[in-house]
Amino acid sequence: MKTALPAIGKSSRKRRETVLVMAFTLPSLVLFVMFMIVPIFGAMYLSLTKWSGAGAIKFIGIDNYTNLLHNRDFWISFKNSLILIALHLIFQLTLALFFSYLLYRTRPGMRFFRSVFFLPSVISATAIGVMFSLLFNADLGPINYTLHKIGLDSWALPWLSNKTTVLFVVSFIIIWQFIGYHVVIILAGMKAIPEEIIESAIIDGANTVVLFFRVVYPLIKDMLQVSIIFMVTGCLKAFDHSYVMTMGGPGVSSSFLAVFMYKQAYSRQKLGLGSAAGLVILLLAFICTRIINWIFYHKDEESVT
Template sequence: MKQNRLKRTLGDVAFSTFFSLPSVLLYIVFMILPLIFVIYLSFTQWTGAGDINFVGVANYQFLFNYSDFWQIMRNTGVLILLHVCFQIPLAALVAFLLFRTKQGFRFFRAVYFLPSIIAATVIGLMFSVLLNSDIGPINSILRSMGLNWMAKSWLSDPDIAMYTVTFIQVWQYIGYYMAIILAGMQSISDEVIESALIDGVNSRQLAWHIVFPQIKPVLEICFIFCLTGCLKSFEHAFITTWGGPGVASTTLALYMYKLAFSSSELGKGATIAVIIVIGALVLTRITGAVFKDSDQGGKNV
C-alpha cells in the first residue's frame, strides 16, 4: 500500500512538473533574468555599445542629487493621487449605476468602456488637437462663450500640463476599471440584493453597506492595477507634451526612456527602472495592508 501510494505521489509530482515547467522557464527567461540584468545595469555606465563600466551606486547618487528627478517624482505622485481620488471612485460609481440599470445596460456599458480599448497614442493625438492653445476646439468654444479667462495653454503651461495629462489618462481608463468592478458586482448573489431591497435599503445604503463590501478583493485589484499603471505611465505624456515644458509633465517611465534611448545612458535608465519596480512592490504591499486592515475592522465591528 505504501509503495503504491508513494508511486502515485511521485507520478503526480512528475505530471505537475512536466506541465508547469514550460511556463516556469518562460517566466525565468523573460521576467527574472531581465530583471536581474536591469539591476546589474543600474550599477554600471553603458551606452548600449562597447564596454560596460561598473560605477557602483553613482547612478543612484546622481538621481537623488538631481533636482529634476524630484520634480519627476512629484509629477508621479500627483498622477497617483489624482488616479486614486478620481479614477477608481468614478469607475465604481459608474459601475454601480450600470449595475442598477435595467434599460440600455449593454449600450451604456459599451459607451463607457470604448475609450479604454482605443490605443493610448490615438487618445494622445486626439487630445493634442483638442487642447491646442491656438487652434484647438476647446479654447475656441470657451472664447466663443465669453470665457476667455478659462482658455489655457493646456499642454504648454508648466503649472497645468501635468494635470492635463493626468485628466486624459483618468478619462480614458475609467471604463476599464468600471468593467472590472461591474463584473465583481454581477457575481453577487441576486438573493442578497433582493433581500436588502425588501428590507427597504436605499441605493446609497445598498452600495456602501452591501455591494462594495462584497467586492473588496476586486477593488483591491483595481487599486493595485491603478497604482502600478501610474508608475508605468508613458504614452500620454510622450504623445501630448514629450514631458514638457521642461520636465513639468515628465513621468518616471518617460524619464527612463529619455535617459536610456534619447541620451544613451542605459545605466541611469536602468536605475529608474529599478526605482519603478521597488515603487510598484511598495505600493502593492501598502494596498494589501490597507484592505487587510479594513477587513479586520469590519469583522471587529
C-alpha cells in the same frame, strides 16, 4: 463493495498530479524567468554601471542612485507620478465605482454601456494622445475656440505649454481612457454578489446608497483591491500619453517616472541611470502593492474582530 485505495496508488496519483502541474506551469515559469526575472537582474547590474550602450561598461557602484537623489528632473517626475496616483484614486476610482454601480443597478442596456465605457481602453494610447493634442491645441483646437466664442477668453489657456495645466491635462486623459477598464473589473465583482443578498437588503428597506455602502462595497473589496493595484502600478509606468502629447514637457512638467527612465536610457543614452530609474519604479510598485494589500488585509482583520 467499497475498498480503500492502496497507499501506493495514492502516491502514484499524487506523483502524476505533480507531473501534470509541472507540465502546465513549467512553460510559463520558464518564460517568466527568461523575460521578467533575468532582465530584472540585468537591469540591477546595469544600474551599477556607466554605459551608453556602446563600448566598455564601467562599474561605478551606486553612483547612479546617488545621481537620482540629486537629480531635479527625477524628483519632479517622481512628484508628478505621485500626483497622477492621487488623481487616479480620487477621480478614476470614484468614477469607476459610480459607473459600475450605475450599470449594476440599471440592468437594461448594461452590456451596451459596459462596452461603451470599455471602448476607450482598447484604443491605442498614441491615437488618444494625438487626438487630445489637437483638442487642447491653444491656437487651432476646438476647446479654446469654444471658450473664446462663449466669452471665456481668460479660460483659454495654452494647456500643453503651461507648467501648471499640462500635468492635469495629461493626467485627465489617462484617467478618462481607463475608467472603463476599472468599471469592468469592479462590475465583475458586483455581478458575483448573490442575488438573494441584494433582494433581502431591499426587502429590509435599504435604499440605493445604503445598499452600496452596507452590502455591495464590503462584498467587492477584493475586486477593488485588484483595481487599485492596477491603477497604482499603471500610474508608475505611465508613459505613452505624456510622451506622445508633450514628450514629458515643457521640460519635465508632464514627465512621469517611466518617461524620465526612457529619456535617460534612450535620448540621453545613459543606460545605467535609466536602469536605476527602472528599478526605482519596480521597487515603488512593490512597496505600493504591499501597502495596498496590507490596508485591505488590515481592514478585513478589523472587521472580523
